[in-house]
Amino acid sequence: MQKSEARADYYLSIAQHLVRPGYDWSAKYKVTIDLDEGNEQDRSEQLPRPRRSDKAINDVMMDMEIAESEDKCEFMDFSSVPFDVKKRSRSCQICNYEMRKPKWKGVVMCMNHGVRLCTAIMPPRSDSLPELYQLNGEKVIDYSWTCPTKTSCWNKFHDYYLPKGLFSKKEINLAENTMKFGNFIYSSDLYQKKYKALGIEVNQQDEGKKKKCMGRIDFTTHTRG
Numbered sequence: 001m002q003k004s005e006a007r008a009d010y011y012l013s014i015a016q017h018l019v020r021p022g023y024d025w026s027a028k029y030k031v032t033i034d035l036d037e038g039n040e041q042d043r044s045e046q047l048p049r050p051r052r053s054d055k056a057i058n059d060v061m062m063d064m065e066i067a068e069s070e071d072k073c074e075f076m077d078f079s080s081v082p083f084d085v086k087k088r089s090r091s092c093q094i095c096n097y098e099m100r101k102p103k104w105k106g107v108v109m110c111m112n113h114g115v116r117l118c119t120a121i122m123p124p125r126s127d128s129l130p131e132l133y134q135l136n137g138e139k140v141i142d143y144s145w146t147c148p149t150k151t152s153c154w155n156k157f158h159d160y161y162l163p164k165g166l167f168s169k170k171e172i173n174l175a176e177n178t179m180k181f182g183n184f185i186y187s188s189d190l191y192q193k194k195y196k197a198l199g200i201e202v203n204q205q206d207e208g209k210k211k212k213c214m215g216r217i218d219f220t221t222h223t224r225g
């Protein structure tokens, strides 16, 4: 594939995600303003039209802004960052979570959700390499902690891992002159399932109290060769 085609595909995949076909934006934003104001001919009967007060319109606009700022993804390439970002801070965080080989190619940031994600489409983790092993040496058979869909890490993050509470949110602010990304929530259900699937014992505290947070998992312990 030509370099330019690869780039075009890459932007297309992002655009397709951002548009999210089938997503009911009007329901999400509860847009009720009549946008048909200019079309006088349709008002032949000249019925008195109830006018929204400026305040009502303001309220709707405010709702839209809030909804947008919560949900809108803003992607950015590392090459557009005006300062150096260390290599280890540029790898895909979902590949890392799913214990794939570290990936730097095609990784972009979502500035709103504070993550770095690759955009190539990949099969589910259960059908991917390297094979994973539990602490006792047996193969991992439980992949309930991973997204079962064949798609990109960008999509997995937004459609699966984020709604399931795997990540803390950290909006990236370039003005801080440093990159602070969101991180895994080790006490989340998914991460707890991951420890279990890898045969790592999670110390439970007393009933009713929060599960003890475990830390980072060593990649080489659970892969061969």
Ligand SMILES: [Zn+2]
Pocket: 072, 073, 074, 110, 111, 112, 113, 158
């Ligand atoms: Zn996002």
Ligand SMILES: [Zn+2]
Pocket: 092, 093, 094, 095, 096, 103, 117, 118, 119, 153
């Ligand atoms: Zn990835």
